[in-house]
Each structure stands twice: as structure tokens, then as C-alpha cells.
Amino acid sequence: MPLLVTGSLGIDTLETPHGRAEEVLGGSAVHFAFGAAIYTRVRLVGVVGEDFPAAMRDLLASGDIDLAGLELRKGSKTFRWSGRYHLDMNNRDTLDVQLNVLAEAAPKVPETFADSEVLFLANTHPALQREMRAAVAGAKLTVCDTMDLWITGHREELLRTLAEVDGLIINDSEARELTGCGNLIAAGEAILGMGPRFTVIKKGEHGAMLMTGKRVTVIPAFPTKDVKDPTGAGDSFAGGMLGYLTAEGKYDDDALRRAIVHGTVVASFTIEDFSVNRIRNVTRADVEERVKQFTAMLRIE
Amino acid sequence: MPLLVTGSLGIDTLETPHGRAEEVLGGSAVHFAFGAAIYTRVRLVGVVGEDFPAAMRDLLASGDIDLAGLELRKGSKTFRWSGRYHLDMNNRDTLDVQLNVLAEAAPKVPETFADSEVLFLANTHPALQREMRAAVAGAKLTVCDTMDLWITGHREELLRTLAEVDGLIINDSEARELTGCGNLIAAGEAILGMGPRFTVIKKGEHGAMLMTGKRVTVIPAFPTKDVKDPTGAGDSFAGGMLGYLTAEGKYDDDALRRAIVHGTVVASFTIEDFSVNRIRNVTRADVEERVKQFTAMLRIE
Numbered sequence: 001m002p003l004l005v006t007g008s009l010g011i012d013t014l015e016t017p018h019g020r021a022e023e024v025l026g027g028s029a030v031h032f033a034f035g036a037a038i039y040t041r042v043r044l045v046g047v048v049g050e051d052f053p054a055a056m057r058d059l060l061a062s063g064d065i066d067l068a069g070l071e072l073r074k075g076s077k078t079f080r081w082s083g084r085y086h087l088d089m090n091n092r093d094t095l096d097v098q099l100n101v102l103a104e105a106a107p108k109v110p111e112t113f114a115d116s117e118v119l120f121l122a123n124t125h126p127a128l129q130r131e132m133r134a135a136v137a138g139a140k141l142t143v144c145d146t147m148d149l150w151i152t153g154h155r156e157e158l159l160r161t162l163a164e165v166d167g168l169i170i171n172d173s174e175a176r177e178l179t180g181c182g183n184l185i186a187a188g189e190a191i192l193g194m195g196p197r198f199t200v201i202k203k204g205e206h207g208a209m210l211m212t213g214k215r216v217t218v219i220p221a222f223p224t225k226d227v228k229d230p231t232g233a234g235d236s237f238a239g240g241m242l243g244y245l246t247a248e249g250k251y252d253d254d255a256l257r258r259a260i261v262h263g264t265v266v267a268s269f270t271i272e273d274f275s276v277n278r279i280r281n282v283t284r285a286d287v288e289e290r291v292k293q294f295t296a297m298l299r300i301e
Numbered sequence: 302m303p304l305l306v307t308g309s310l311g312i313d314t315l316e317t318p319h320g321r322a323e324e325v326l327g328g329s330a331v332h333f334a335f336g337a338a339i340y341t342r343v344r345l346v347g348v349v350g351e352d353f354p355a356a357m358r359d360l361l362a363s364g365d366i367d368l369a370g371l372e373l374r375k376g377s378k379t380f381r382w383s384g385r386y387h388l389d390m391n392n393r394d395t396l397d398v399q400l401n402v403l404a405e406a407a408p409k410v411p412e413t414f415a416d417s418e419v420l421f422l423a424n425t426h427p428a429l430q431r432e433m434r435a436a437v438a439g440a441k442l443t444v445c446d447t448m449d450l451w452i453t454g455h456r457e458e459l460l461r462t463l464a465e466v467d468g469l470i471i472n473d474s475e476a477r478e479l480t481g482c483g484n485l486i487a488a489g490e491a492i493l494g495m496g497p498r499f500t501v502i503k504k505g506e507h508g509a510m511l512m513t514g515k516r517v518t519v520i521p522a523f524p525t526k527d528v529k530d531p532t533g534a535g536d537s538f539a540g541g542m543l544g545y546l547t548a549e550g551k552y553d554d555d556a557l558r559r560a561i562v563h564g565t566v567v568a569s570f571t572i573e574d575f576s577v578n579r580i581r582n583v584t585r586a587d588v589e590e591r592v593k594q595f596t597a598m599l600r601i602e
Contacts, residue, residue: 017483088483182318182389185526206507207521217598220508220519225486257601297518298599300558 003246004113004139005032005239006045006132007122008102009052009070010079012275017087018228024275025056026081028122028145031232034279035239035266036120037064038287039247042239043116045069045132047107049077049100063280069110076101089227090204109135118246120238123147126154126161133164141251143167143242145235151178163195166251169238175201184209185216198256200241200263202234210260214253219260222268222294229274233267236279240266240287265290304547305414305440306333306540307346307433308423309403310353310371311380313576318388319529325576326357327382329423329446332533335580336540336567337421338365339588340548343540344417346370346433348408350378350401364581370411377402390528391505410436419547421539424448427455427462434465442552444468444543446536452479464496467552470539476502485510486517499557501542501564503535511561515554520561523569523595530575534568537580541567541588566591 012026033042043066052072061067077100085092106128119136121129121144129144136142142165150158151174158178162168168191172184179190184201188211191199198212207220241263248255265287272278313327334343344367353373362368378401386393407429420437422430422445430445437443443466451459452475459479463469469492473485480491485502489512492500499513508521542564549556566588573579 183526183528185524203507206504207519209524215598216524217601218508218521218524219599219601220521223486223510223517223519225484227484261601295601297516298520298601300518300520300562300596300599 002043002113002116003036003040003118003120003242004043004045004069004109004116004136005029005036005120005122006069006107006109007032007120007124007235008079009046009048010081011052011056012080012231013082014084014229014231014274016085016089016229019274021229021274025059026231026275027079028235030060030276031235031270031279032120032122032239032242033060033065034063034276035236035263035270036243036246038240038266038282038284039243039262040064041066042243043069043113045107045109045113047071047073047076047101047104048079050074052078059276059280069107069113071107073101073104076104083231085230089230092230106131114138117141118242119143120242121145121161121165122235122238126150126157129161130164141166141242141245143169143238145169145238146174146178148174148177159194162191165196167198167200168196169200169202169234169241171234172201172203175199185211188216200260202237204230204233208237208260208264210256212253212256217257217260219264219298222264222290223297224268224272227271230271231275233271236270237263237267240264261291261294262287265294303344303414303417304337304341304419304421304543305344305346305370305410305417305437306330306337306421306423307370307408307410308333308421308425308536309380310347310349311382312353312357313381313532314383315385315530315532315575317386317390317530320575322530322575326360327532327576328380329536331361331577332536332571332580333421333423333540333543334361334366335364335577336537336564336571337544337547339541339567339583339585340544340563341365342367343544344370344414346408346410346414348372348374348377348402348405349380351375353379360577360581370408370414372408374402374405377405384532386531390531393531407432415439418442419543420444421543422446422462422466423536423539427451427458430462431465434462442467442543442546444470444539446470446539447475447479449475449478460495463492466497468499468501469497470501470503470535470542472535473502473504476500486512489517501561503538505531505534509538509561509565511557513554513557518558518561520565520599523565523591524598525569525573528572531572532576534572537571538564538568541565562592562595563588566595
């Protein structure tokens with residue numbers, strides 16, 4: 001039951017209160033892929049420039065990630081992002097963004113990927129998300145992310161995309177922006193009214209909320225002191241969630257509830273080190289151990 | 302197993318996005334008492350001025366609240382607070398504070414209250430908290446709250462108080478201020494190093510964290526769209542928590558974990574209407590129904 005992700009690959013430079021990382025592997029599709037690869041082989045569709053270091057390609061290849069859909073485009077430059085985290089680690093300033101190859105033509109979905117059953121459309125232009133979805137029209141589960149740029153500037157396009165997907169995974173501030181609702185339950189209901197049959201609203205260090213037509217589930221983040229770099233936490237949450245669902249082959253209410261626990265735990269590993277340094281060495285057994293701790297913490301009787 | 306609370310009683314005027322309430326009953330001890338009275342009779346120690354309306358005294362008396370320790374001081378005026386909530390309901394501006402009688406001599410703990418087994422020292426000057434504690438020296442469980450004013454301006458006094466209590470219930474921002482730790486787990490550990498054997502860090506709409514020497518428990522808030530006035534949520538959380546513990550007569554790790562669920566649920570009722578309008582009509586059965594829903598939400602397997 002193959003899982004396909006399409007989104008950004010990038011070269012990040014960032015500072016947190018715990019240190020600085022220069023020119024490290026980043027991007028939404030990358031963090032998603034490493035989180036999902038703990039559960040299942042991941043098909044990655046994305047594009048980088050010719051400056052993309054061979055070492056980074058090797059790093060991706062070292063995971064359970066199929067790179068047949070990774071285009072290395074001659075004459076183009078890789079997406080770059082640079083940011084600095086505040087002391088509280090829940091907020092950050094973007095210091096520099098160079099879209100580079102992301103502003104050019106989208107990568108192609110290889111024909112061999114067309115039979116993917118689960119599809120994650122990481123944050124990008126909503127029209128492009130629909131184009132990608134059309135290339136994997138037989139997917140049983142299609143989930144997307146989005147961001148403020150599309151919510152404010154390309155709302156109609158975004159609404160068309162939302163009408164076509166099964167699920168939306170989104171930040172709390174963006175859920176509020178998208179719906180105009182301050183209360184997150186109200187925001188979740190408004191999102192379901194836009195098409196998706198479920199939505200996950202991510203609250204960073206405060207956890208996540210899953211809303212389906214049936215019920216609301218709110219869970220905290222996995223409690224940890226060990227936060228070195230929050231970059232990619234949200235994308236690896238989505239990766240853990242959809243990786244788990246793909247491996248299970250079930251997408252019902254109970255499976256979704258278990259899946260947000262897996263997303264939470266996967267994100268808790270991602271933030272323990274810069275870039276993919278920690279997550280790339282995490283095993284399914286490591287995840288299950290934390291899932292056990294976490295569900296026991298929440299079982300109060 | 303009587304429960305005693307000492308803290309402020311006041312007259313509040315407030316505005317939320319849902320309306321305005323003029324000259325309504327408020328104060329930390331009041332919100333605590335109504336939350337706790339769902340579980341057990343509450344002994345209240347506090348002082349008001351001669352302007353305290355008879356109707357407000359009657360309102361207090363209508364709950365399961367023993368007013369033998371409520372002093373109505375001639376020639377003094379009742380504490381007044383006025384505030385306005387932001388659209389997100391998790392932040393507010395204080396428009397006016399008149400300490401009035403709270404700046405005068407403390408109320409006396411009646412001798413008949415000296416045998417109280419559980420004691421909650423709501424937010425006030427830490428030296429006064431110790432004085433109150435000395436008057437109920439035989440208490441089996443003493444828990445206090447505090448605020449930024451004492452953390453920054455009377456730190457040594459506060460540390461002496463913390464060395465004497467069993468538990469501290471505190472807001473997240475104040476926990477960070479008290480300990481200098483940005484991470485809440487680290488802040489909780491630092492608080493345990495100051496004396497208390499447990500601490501609860503309240504995160505408003507994001508829930509609460511309980512830390513004991515044994516384990517960390519993080520739970521979300523009870524999910525609700527029905528938020529009219531968050532005033533007193535934290536105090537009624539403490540009331541529900543200690544009311545439950547008093548009724549149980551057990552203060553171990555498992556009891557504390559169940560108690561924060563009760564605090565969470567009690568707070569979810571408090572915020573559904575202004576002042577004590579909702580909480581004063583809540584029954585133990587109402588609470589148990591929500592506790593059942595909440596623990597089922599968190600039981601993920």
C-alpha cells in the first residue's frame with residue numbers, strides 16, 4: 001500500500017537556543033518522508049537544483065525512501081530557508097527565503113507512482129496540489145497541508161483543493177485564519193464544512209486536535225525536555241500519522257485516533273536534534289515504546 | 302475531611318467577546334469554593350468591605366460553603382477588578398484594580414476551622430500564606446497558588462512558603478518566571494526542587510501538566526465551543542482538584558492524576574457563563590458525565 005508525498009526539499013540554515021546548523025537538509029517533504037519511512041516505504045516527488053549536495057541525496061537514499069520522483073534540475077538552484085527560533089522554541093523568525101526551483105515548473109509524478117494508495121500533498125500552491133492529486137487519482141486517502149500565503153492570497157484555489165481531499169492537517173494559527181474562528185473546535189467544524197472528512201489542527205508544543213464527523217480528540221504533545229530544533233515537527237507529525245495509516249491499511253475513526261498518537265511520538269523524536277539527524281535513526285520499536293508511555297499517561301481511571 | 306480555602310472575594314466588571322458583566326461576584330476564593338463545593342463542604346476564609354452586597358453573600362451561602370470565616374469589615378471597601386478579554390479568550394487586559402480591604406489586615410481563621418485536613422492558599426502575599434498555614438498546622442495536604450507580583454517582588458518570602466507546602470498550582474507563564482525555565486517539564490522539576498512534592502502547571506485553553514516525583518502527566522483542556530467568560534477557570538480548576546481529593550481522602554499519585562481531570566472538567570463548566578452563574582448549578586453527576594467523556598477521549602488503544 002504505497003505512500004506518496006510531494007512537497008519541498010530544501011537547504012536550511014537555522015539557529016535555536018541550543019545551537020546553529022548551517023546548510024542542512026530540510027523541507028516539508030523531507031521531514032514527512034523520514035517520519036513516514038519508519039512505517040513504510042515512501043515515494044517522494046520533488047525537485048532540487050544542481051547545487052543539491054550528493055551527500056544530501058545519499059542521506060535521503062539511506063532511509064526507506066524511493067527517489068524515483070526526485071528531479072535534480074540542471075541550471076536551477078535548490079530552495080533555501082534560514083530562520084532563528086525564540087527562547088520559547090514555539091516561535092521563530094524567518095531570516096531569509098529563496099524559493100529558487102520551487103518557483104519554477106513542478107516536478108512530474110512518475111507513472112510508476114500512479115498506483116499510490118495514500119497521498120500527502122505537503123504545503124504548496126493549491127492548484128499544484130490538485131494537479132498532483134490528479135496524477136494519483138486512484139488514491140484511497142488524500143491529505144494536504146497548507147499555509148497562510150495560500151489562505152490569504154489564493155483562497156478560491158485553496159477551497160477547490162479542500163473540496164477534493166479527505167483530510168487537512170494544519171497549524172492552529174492557520175486554521176483560525178482559514179475559518180475566521182477563534183475557537184479551535186469551531187474552526188475544525190468549519191473546515192469539515194469545506195470538504196475534508198477529517199482535519200488535524202496542530203498546536204506545536206500544546207499538542208494536536210483531530211476532528212472527524214463523529215468526534216473530537218485532543219491530545220497533548222509528548223512531554224519532553226529534549227528539544228533542540230523544532231523545524232519539521234509538523235511535517236514529521238504528518239509523516240508519522242500517514243505512515244502509520246498506510247501500514248495499517250485502515251483509515252477509520254479509531255485508526256485516525258491511533259495515528260495522531262504516532263504522529264505526536266514521531267515529532268517528539270524529530271525535535272531532539274537538528275535536521276533529520278535524530279529521526280533517521282528511529283526504529284518502529286523506538287516509536288512503539290513511546291506510544292506505550294504516552295497512551296499510559298493518558299489512560300486515567 | 303474538611304477543606305479550607307483562603308483567598309480573595311471581589312466584585313468584578315468584565316467584558317468578553319460574548320458580552321459584558323457589571324459588578325458580579327468574583328475572586329480566587331469564590332471560584333475555588335464553588336468548584337470544590339461540588340464535592341464537599343468548603344470552609345471559606347476571606348474578608349470583604351461593608352459595600353459587599355447582601356445578594357452576593359446569599360449567593361455564596363446558597364452553595365455548600367461555610368461562611369463562618371467570612372469577615373464583613375466595617376469602614377472598608379471590597380476588592381474590585383475590572384478586565385477585558387481579547388478575541389482569543391486566552392489573554393486579557395486588566396482595566397482597573399482596587400485592592401481596598403485586601404491591602405489591610407488579613408482575616409482570621411476561626412478556631413473551629415483549625416482541624417481542616419486540606420488547605421488551599423489562593424494567591425496572596427506569601428508571608429500571609431504561611432500565617433494562614435500556621436493557623437491550620439494539622440492539615441494533611443496544603444496547596445498554594447501564586448502570581449507574578451510575588452515571584453518578582455517577594456521571591457525570598459515565596460521560596461519560604463514553597464518550602465512548607467505539599468503542592469503548587471501555577472500558570473505556565475508564572476512557572477517560567479519563577480524558575481527561569483522556558484521548557485515546562487524543566488520548570489516543573491525546578492519547582493519540585495523548591496519543596497512541593499507535586500506541582501500543577503495550568504496552560505489555560507491548552508490544558509494542564511501534573512508533575513510528581515514519580516511521573517509527568519499532561520492533559521488537554523476539555524474541548525468545548527462554549528466559552529463565555531474564562532474568569533476563574535484556574536481557581537475553579539484548583540477547587541475541583543482539591544474538592545475531589547478531599548472527598549476521596551487520598552492524595553497519592555493516582556489520586557492526583559484523577560484530580561486534575563476533575564479540575565479540568567470543573568473549569569469547563571465555569572467558563573460557560575459569567576461569574577459563578579454556571580458552576581453554582583453543576584452537580585457531581587454533571588461532572589462525572591464529562592469526566593467519562595474526557596477519559597474516553599484520552600483512552601486510545
